Amino acid sequence: MSEYIITAAILIIGDEILSGKTQDTNTSYIAKALAKKGIDVLEVRIIQDDEAAIIFAVNELRSRYTYVLTTGGIGATHDDITASSIAKAFKTPLKENTNASAIIKNRSKEQPTDHYLSMAFMPEGSNLILNSLSEIPSFYIDNVYVLAGMPSVMKVMLDDVLPQLKSGQKVYTNSLTSNALEREIAKDLADIQSLFSNVSIGSYPFYDEHNKGTTLVLRSRNTDALKSATKKTLDMLRAYNHEPIIDFAIQI
Amino acid sequence: MSEYIITAAILIIGDEILSGKTQDTNTSYIAKALAKKGIDVLEVRIIQDDEAAIIFAVNELRSRYTYVLTTGGIGATHDDITASSIAKAFKTPLKENTNASAIIKNRSKEQPTDHYLSMAFMPEGSNLILNSLSEIPSFYIDNVYVLAGMPSVMKVMLDDVLPQLKSGQKVYTNSLTSNALEREIAKDLADIQSLFSNVSIGSYPFYDEHNKGTTLVLRSRNTDALKSATKKTLDMLRAYNHEPIIDFAIQI
Numbered sequence: 001m002s003e004y005i006i007t008a009a010i011l012i013i014g015d016e017i018l019s020g021k022t023q024d025t026n027t028s029y030i031a032k033a034l035a036k037k038g039i040d041v042l043e044v045r046i047i048q049d050d051e052a053a054i055i056f057a058v059n060e061l062r063s064r065y066t067y068v069l070t071t072g073g074i075g076a077t078h079d080d081i082t083a084s085s086i087a088k089a090f091k092t093p094l095k096e097n098t099n100a101s102a103i104i105k106n107r108s109k110e111q112p113t114d115h116y117l118s119m120a121f122m123p124e125g126s127n128l129i130l131n132s133l134s135e136i137p138s139f140y141i142d143n144v145y146v147l148a149g150m151p152s153v154m155k156v157m158l159d160d161v162l163p164q165l166k167s168g169q170k171v172y173t174n175s176l177t178s179n180a181l182e183r184e185i186a187k188d189l190a191d192i193q194s195l196f197s198n199v200s201i202g203s204y205p206f207y208d209e210h211n212k213g214t215t216l217v218l219r220s221r222n223t224d225a226l227k228s229a230t231k232k233t234l235d236m237l238r239a240y241n242h243e244p245i246i247d248f249a250i251q252i
Numbered sequence: 253m254s255e256y257i258i259t260a261a262i263l264i265i266g267d268e269i270l271s272g273k274t275q276d277t278n279t280s281y282i283a284k285a286l287a288k289k290g291i292d293v294l295e296v297r298i299i300q301d302d303e304a305a306i307i308f309a310v311n312e313l314r315s316r317y318t319y320v321l322t323t324g325g326i327g328a329t330h331d332d333i334t335a336s337s338i339a340k341a342f343k344t345p346l347k348e349n350t351n352a353s354a355i356i357k358n359r360s361k362e363q364p365t366d367h368y369l370s371m372a373f374m375p376e377g378s379n380l381i382l383n384s385l386s387e388i389p390s391f392y393i394d395n396v397y398v399l400a401g402m403p404s405v406m407k408v409m410l411d412d413v414l415p416q417l418k419s420g421q422k423v424y425t426n427s428l429t430s431n432a433l434e435r436e437i438a439k440d441l442a443d444i445q446s447l448f449s450n451v452s453i454g455s456y457p458f459y460d461e462h463n464k465g466t467t468l469v470l471r472s473r474n475t476d477a478l479k480s481a482t483k484k485t486l487d488m489l490r491a492y493n494h495e496p497i498i499d500f501a502i503q504i
Contacts, residue, residue, distance in 0.1 A: 015454050018294070018295075019283060019287060020279070020293075021425070021469075022456075027272070028275050031271060032271075032272040042270070042300060042305070043297065043298065045295065045296065045297050045298075046295065046297075047295050049454065053295070075434050075457055076434045076438045077434050077437075077438045077442070077455035078442040078445050079455055080455075115438030115439050116438065134459060182367075186365065189330060200331075201330070201331065202301065202331050204274075207385070207404055208404055217267075217273075
């Protein structure tokens with residue numbers, strides 16, 4: 001079975017997320033949506049609304065991954081500098097997109113202000129990303145897709161983007177949660193991992209006043225290998241008298 | 253008033269966060285704790301448990317920021333590769349830290365396994381980060397501080413690290429939430445921003461079926477400038493008949 005890997009990075013632009021004041025939920029939503037298409041999200045970055053930071057991150061990420069999806073910084077106020085910064089990253093002028101300005105003018109009762117119309121300015125060579133919630137579109141240029149930061153608007157923009165992205169081969173995940181401690185099972189688990197080069201086995205311990213244990217997460221594009229590795233892991237846990245809580249995408 | 257700026261990046265290492273299966277909460281916790289010390293978190297990255305990815309990110313971030321705090325990948329299993337990857341990033345050998353192995357041996361009833369003892373292996377030149385919850389320490393080397401991914405353990409390790417970090421000049425934040433729309437106030441807000449080079453004014457619209465409006469966030473190290481800019485912003489909102497919900501660190 002040939003494997004084709006499509007990768008992505010998510011770039012969250014916004015002082016409020018960085019300061020810890022606002023808990024980011026866009027990352028998790030976008031990562032899950034891309035995973036459903038078999039796209040591997042290999043990196044997430046959160047940066048300030050700062051031109052130099054945006055240019056640096058966009059240029060590094062677009063050269064390293066198939067797709068870059070950004071969120072934030074595309075509103076009508078002075079601190080919305082994502083579009084102009086991405087134009088600079090691509091060394092292309094920021095220009096009025098007449099389709100975008102038509103949409104903005106059409107939804108206004110009166111002549112829109114310059115600040116309001118600024119949302120129609122995009123890097124030359126961009127294509128529109130449609131917004132079925134509040135109409136005002138965003139854009140993509142080359143492999144960089146620019147989404148709103150507001151979760152409700154980000155979601156409808158992502159709906160417009162997803163069908164345009166190439167699909168990869170889906171990764172399936174089985175997980176086993178038990179009271180096994182990492183130090184108890186570490187050697188057996190490493191032995192199982194060494195048998196399956198095409199399965200990635202992650203071990204995530206938990207530890208609080210009520211509960212100690214480990215969630216073992218097996219991930220693979222190959223369902224046969226995933227079944228075999230999961231069965232071996234389950235047998236291993238049972239040999240230590242740990243009966244796990246099972247969450248299987250692929251039954252064994 | 254002179255300003256001294258201490259910066260930091262947070263590097264979250266873990267497939268589970270990237271896949272969207274686990275919602276990261278460490279970022280927000282660490283960012284808030286650093287903000288209290290006046291340390292500016294300028295970047296967050298989330299990457300896979302992948303050696304090349306860890307080496308690249310650690311080397312880039314440690315050269316760009318005063319401090320780098322990592323979370324994740326320091327347990328006893330085969331997928332815990334943070335310590336060995338950071339040793340490679342620093343081009344220094346991974347060696348047993350005898351203080352760390354003494355702690356591990358001391359808390360074990362029987363001779364610890366090799367996997368269990370692997371948690372005492374750290375880049376040469378590291379210093380210990382203590383763990384008041386489950387004892388097993390982590391390490392820092394130069395400006396890179398390596399914390400556990402489990403939130404409960406991360407928190408006690410951060411307690412050990414924070415007093416060692418330099419303090420910066422604190423940033424104060426005032427925020428004003430109202431039903432003003434960005435397109436209504438964008439010009440006035442830009443005019444206020446242009447008067448205060450040492451205040452950063454962010455505008456964060458919200459939009460759902462119940463509510464539309466904007467949160468304006470004013471941030472500054474200079475409390476006098478923050479007061480003046482906040483007063484002007486409040487007056488501006490009231491001139492449009494918007495009475496905001498006020499969340500002030502510095503009263504005007």
